[in-house]
Structures are given as C-alpha cells and as structure tokens.
Amino acid sequence: MKIFLLGYMGSGKSTVGRLLAEQLSFEFLDLDQAIELQENIPVSTIFQKKGELYFRKQERKLLEWIIAKDKAVISLGGGTPCYGDNLDLIKDAKDSKTVYLKMSVQQLTDRLEKEKEQRPLISHLDKKEELEEFIRKHLFERGFYYSQSELIINCDNKKPQEIVDEIVAGL
Numbered sequence: 001m002k003i004f005l006l007g008y009m010g011s012g013k014s015t016v017g018r019l020l021a022e023q024l025s026f027e028f029l030d031l032d033q034a035i036e037l038q039e040n041i042p043v044s045t046i047f048q049k050k051g052e053l054y055f056r057k058q059e060r061k062l063l064e065w066i067i068a069k070d071k072a073v074i075s076l077g078g079g080t081p082c083y084g085d086n087l088d089l090i091k092d093a094k095d096s097k098t099v100y101l102k103m104s105v106q107q108l109t110d111r112l113e114k115e116k117e118q119r120p121l122i123s124h125l126d127k128k129e130e131l132e133e134f135i136r137k138h139l140f141e142r143g144f145y146y147s148q149s150e151l152i153i154n155c156d157n158k159k160p161q162e163i164v165d166e167i168v169a170g171l
C-alpha cells in the first residue's frame with residue numbers, strides 16, 4: 001500500500017507524513033524534498049532561478065518515480081495534484097490511498113504568516129490580509145482537486161499525532 005497526503009501549503013503533509021510512516025513502519029517520501037535533493041537547492045531557489053514551469057516538470061518526473069513505491073507514505077507538494085493529469089496518476093496508482101489534510105483559511109493564514117519565506121508562492125505577500133485573501137482564492141480553486149481524496153481529515157486544532165490516529169482509523 002502507499003498513502004498519498006494532499007493538502008494546501010502548511011497543512012502538515014510533511015510533519016504528519018513522517019509520523020505516519022514511522023508508525024506504520026513504511027518508507028517516508030516527501031516530493032518537495034526529493035526535488036530539492038535532485039536539484040541540490042531549496043524549492044524557493046528553484047522557483048527563483050529556473051521558474052515555476054521547470055519546477056512543475058521536475059515534480060511530475062519525480063512523481064512518476066515515486067508512484068512505483070510500495071509500503072510508503074508520500075507527502076505531495078501543495079500544488080502536485082492540481083497540475084496536468086497528476087491527480088489521475090496518483091488515484092490510479094496500484095494500491096494507493098489518498099488523504100486530504102483539510103484546514104480552514106484562518107488557521108492556514110495564522111500558520112503560514114510565520115513561514116512565508118521558504119514558500120515561493122506567498123513570500124511576496126507582506127500584509128496578513130493579503131495573505132489571507134490569496135489563500136482563500138487559491139484554496140477555493142485547489143479544493144476541487146484535494147477533495148477528490150478518499151479520506152478527508154479536518155486538521156484544525158489537532159496535534160499531528162491525533163491526525164495520524166484518524167488516518168490510521170480511517171484507512
């Protein structure tokens with residue numbers, strides 16, 4: 001089995017994914033991290049130096065490699081399921097489960113306000129109101145893709161371990 005974690009930037013895919021993998025004794029794979037390892041520079045620098053389209057192409061290539069894994073928890077990038085036919089590839093992967101870590105605009109804004117710098121799509125948004133407006137619109141567009149997950153976990157006000165427990169119970 002392989003478990004894909006979907007969700008907006010900052011929703012906890014990397015944090016929860018690592019913990020879930022540990023608990024299940026599965027391999028943990030983080031798509032953003034895999035891209036950083038391959039390129040040897042942070043995601044934000046890839047966006048800056050090579051552009052978003054280059055990033056999306058590398059993301060797709062590594063997704064094709066990751067999809068062949070078994071006994072793995074895979075934390076996707078926030079945008080991964082929303083481009084091209086990535087979501088079909090994820091859903092059609094053998095023995096795959098998809099989990100959406102859902103959070104409110106409010107809580108995402110509070111969380112991301114403190115961690116904007118390493119996230120290239122929001123690092124230019126100086127005011128909190130601007131950030132909130134961006135997230136509201138972006139999440140409205142992306143919710144269409146995230147919501148096609150088999151399991152949807154409401155993550156507001158929950159500790160990572162509680163989220164892991166809900167995923168294990170739900171699968």
Ligand SMILES: Nc1ncnc2c1ncn2[C@@H]1O[C@H](COP(=O)(O)OP(=O)(O)OP(=O)(O)O)[C@@H](O)[C@H]1O
Pocket residue numbers: 007008009010011012013014015016032075076077078111115119155158159160163
């Ligand atoms: N359940 C939680 N409660 C409180 N803080 C959390 C929780 N889950 C994650 N965090 C914190 O929120 C921040 C974002 O988490 P994380 O990096 O795991 O998100 P992500 O979904 O992987 O984001 P991205 O799509 O940008 O990679 C981190 O500082 C992390 O420690």
Ligand SMILES: O=C(O)C1=C[C@@H](O)[C@@H](O)[C@H](O)C1
Pocket residue numbers: 008009032043076077078079080119120121
């Ligand atoms: O939501 C997005 O499009 C992104 C989320 C991050 O995980 C990274 O993949 C990158 O910063 C783009």
Ligand SMILES: [Mg+2]
Pocket residue numbers: 013014015030032075
């Ligand atoms: Mg992450």
